[in-house]
Amino acid sequence: MQTLLLTLILFCILIIPHELGHFIVAKLAGVQVNEFSIGMGPALYKKQGKETLYSLRAIPIGGYCAMEGENEESENPRAFNNKKWWQKILVLIAGATMNVLVAIIVMGIALSATGLTTNVLESVDEEGPAYNAGILAGDEIIKIDGNEVDNWGEVSLSIGNSNGEPLEIQVKRDMNTYTYNVTPVLNDDERYVIGIVSKLDHSPLIGIRYSLPATWNMNKNLLTGFKEMITGGVSKDDISGPVGIVSLVGDTKDYGFTYFLYLTALISLNIAIINLLPLPALDGGRIIFVIIRGITGNMISDDLEGKVHTAGMLLLLLLFLLITWNDIIRLFN
Numbered sequence: 001m002q003t004l005l006l007t008l009i010l011f012c013i014l015i016i017p018h019e020l021g022h023f024i025v026a027k028l029a030g031v032q033v034n035e036f037s038i039g040m041g042p043a044l045y046k047k048q049g050k051e052t053l054y055s056l057r058a059i060p061i062g063g064y065c066a067m068e069g070e071n072e073e074s075e076n077p078r079a080f081n082n083k084k085w086w087q088k089i090l091v092l093i094a095g096a097t098m099n100v101l102v103a104i105i106v107m108g109i110a111l112s113a114t115g116l117t118t119n120v121l122e123s124v125d126e127e128g129p130a131y132n133a134g135i136l137a138g139d140e141i142i143k144i145d146g147n148e149v150d151n152w153g154e155v156s157l158s159i160g161n162s163n164g165e166p167l168e169i170q171v172k173r174d175m176n177t178y179t180y181n182v183t184p185v186l187n188d189d190e191r192y193v194i195g196i197v198s199k200l201d202h203s204p205l206i207g208i209r210y211s212l213p214a215t216w217n218m219n220k221n222l223l224t225g226f227k228e229m230i231t232g233g234v235s236k237d238d239i240s241g242p243v244g245i246v247s248l249v250g251d252t253k254d255y256g257f258t259y260f261l262y263l264t265a266l267i268s269l270n271i272a273i274i275n276l277l278p279l280p281a282l283d284g285g286r287i288i289f290v291i292i293r294g295i296t297g298n299m300i301s302d303d304l305e306g307k308v309h310t311a312g313m314l315l316l317l318l319l320f321l322l323i324t325w326n327d328i329i330r331l332f333n
Helices: 002-028 085-114 129-133 152-160 204-231 242-255 257-275 283-299 302-332
Strands: 033-048 053-067 116-124 140-144 167-173 176-182 196-201
Touching: 002 033, 002 053, 002 085, 002 257, 085 204, 085 257, 085 283, 116 152, 129 176, 140 152, 204 257, 283 302
Parallel strands: none
Antiparallel strands: 033 053, 116 140, 116 196, 140 167, 167 176
8 A cells, every 4th residue: 555655756856847847838938738637548537727727547657738739720810739849948948847856856855864974983883893982973083094074985994994994083072172082993894994973964965965966867867778779788577667657666665755756856867868869759859850940941741740750659658568568577587
């Protein structure tokens, strides 16, 4: 039950902002939106607004913002096909932009929940070299061997690279500074340690400060993964669809809620990248058509573009079914 609930929450976080991005920018651009749907398949609930039909559908793995003149010719001056090229691109890119924004926000929450290591000590092992030298819990390490250490990574690196030689560690305690000579020792993992544990900072400022760089690093890793997928460096077993996502969500029960947050940010960013791929039916493919038609004029009609996107959608649905089947086979194996 928990897995089902978390999966529904995940799909809502991924789908609603994406379609809402298209909807809001379309309305701002004066485009007539005929239907705004969350979910696919049979309608569970419908409500007719002044202009737009709002619907909730049975299968929570997608949604759509159906605009007038999106896939066909329309004489309506408010139709998507009659808008300026830059308005079309803004509408098309809005969904992926919202997914990126969701990834940044969720990543910030996850980072704050996980916490960031600081140079303040949470605890000091009473049998370790640091405690024997006089260092106490609550001390803040500010210098090692006369060199300032700005973060916990520099503290760990200095201790790890000591080769067991004595270190001069300067700490701040109650507005005063104290200097101690500490000799690191090897632990069971053959690493030099002095018996100290960092205090984690869970403030919201941590999430605000590091969410953007963390999301950017995640984006670079995803782009590398896409490159490997194209060049054959990734097997089909490394690709998952909705069934595989449900399985990953189930793992959050073992790894904790922050794992669910990181997974949400990862998938949201993944959706943004996929939607911007230059393939028919995807937002990226539609943007390519807007650019080409802006250059060539009327050489490509609205109906022809619509047929290309329809064919692209059928191919994407076939790929979706193949990935889902692969997920099911992997699940039973």
